[in-house]
Amino acid sequence: MKIYKAYAKVNIFLKITGKRESYHEIISRFMRVGTLYDELSFAPKTKDTFEIIGDFSCTIEQNTIYKAYKALLDATSSESLEKLMQTYAIKVEKNIPAFAGLGGGSSDAATYLKMCNEVLHLGLSNNELAKIGANVGADVAFFVYGYDSANVSGVGEIVQEFKEDILEFEIYTPKVEISTPIVYKSYRENFYSPLDGFETYELKNKSSLEILESMSIDEANDLFKPAMQEYKELKEHYRAGWYFSGSGSSFFRVKEKSLI
C-alpha cells in the first residue's frame, strides 16, 4: 500500500504578537525537516473499531488522527469515509518524537486528511482541509499546505509560503515531557511582551539562515524562557549555538554542510 510521509517541522523563530482568548497569536517561520517523518498507510484491520496501528502513549480518542477523522466526518458527512475506516486501519511508523515541539501529532493529522481526500476523491482544497484540521492542532494548517518553508501567523491558521534555500538540521530532543499549554501559560504570566508590527514585518522578510545567524536562542523563540522556567532540567541539555523549536523540548542547529 502507498506510504504517505508526515514530516516534522522546526520553528526558526517564534514570536508572540498578541492574545486571542486562551490562545496566543504568533508569527513564526516553520521549516519542514526533510529527513524526519512518520510513515502513514492504510492497512488491513485487526479489530472492528476505528484502528490505529502504531506506537502511541495516548488513547485512540486523544490521537490526532482520530480527531482528524471526526473533524472530516463532521465537515463532509461522507459515507465513503465511514466505510473506508470500517475496512482499513491506519498504520503509523512513528519516527517523530512526541512532546518534542516538532509538530508530530499535527503532521499526522494533516497527512491523514490528505490521504482520505486523495483516495476518496473528496475534492477538498488545501484551504478547506486546513480549516477542518484547525481544531485538531494549531500546526495542522502548515502541514496541509506542505510548504518547505512558510511564515505562519494568527494562531497557526494563516500560512504564507516563504521561498528560500532549504536547510538541513541536527535535532536533539531531550527526554523532557513538555506541555505546550503550561509553557504558553507561563509566557502569558511571566514574560508577556508582544512584538510590534514593524518588527514582525522585518522578521517575515529575512531568510531563515539570516535569522539564525543574527538572533540568540531566547530572541528567536519567545517560548524558550518560559519553557526553561517551568522545566528546569532543560538547562542541562542546552548547548551554545543551538535553537529551540516550538514549546520544546527539541533543540536544533543547521548542519554544517547546508551552509556551504
Ligand SMILES: C[C@](O)(CO)[C@H](O)COP(=O)(O)OP(=O)(O)OC[C@H]1O[C@@H](n2ccc(N)nc2=O)[C@H](O)[C@@H]1O
Ligand atoms: C508551539 C507550536 O507548536 C508552534 O509551532 C504551536 O503554537 C502549538 O501547537 P500544538 O501543540 O498543536 O497546540 P494545540 O494542541 O493546538 O494547543 C495546545 C494549547 O497550547 C496553547 N496555545 C497553542 C497555540 C497557540 N497559538 N496559542 C496557545 O496558547 C493553548 O493553551 C492550547 O490549548
Ligand SMILES: Nc1ncnc2c1ncn2[C@@H]1O[C@H](COP(=O)(O)OP(=O)(O)OP(=O)(O)O)[C@@H](O)[C@H]1O
Ligand atoms: N498522532 C500523534 N502522534 C504523536 N502524539 C500524539 C498523536 N496524537 C496524540 N498524541 C499525543 O499528543 C501529545 C504530544 O503530541 P505531539 O507529538 O504533537 O507533541 P508536540 O511535540 O507537543 O507537538 P508540537 O510541536 O505541536 O508542540 C502526547 O500526549 C501524545 O500522546
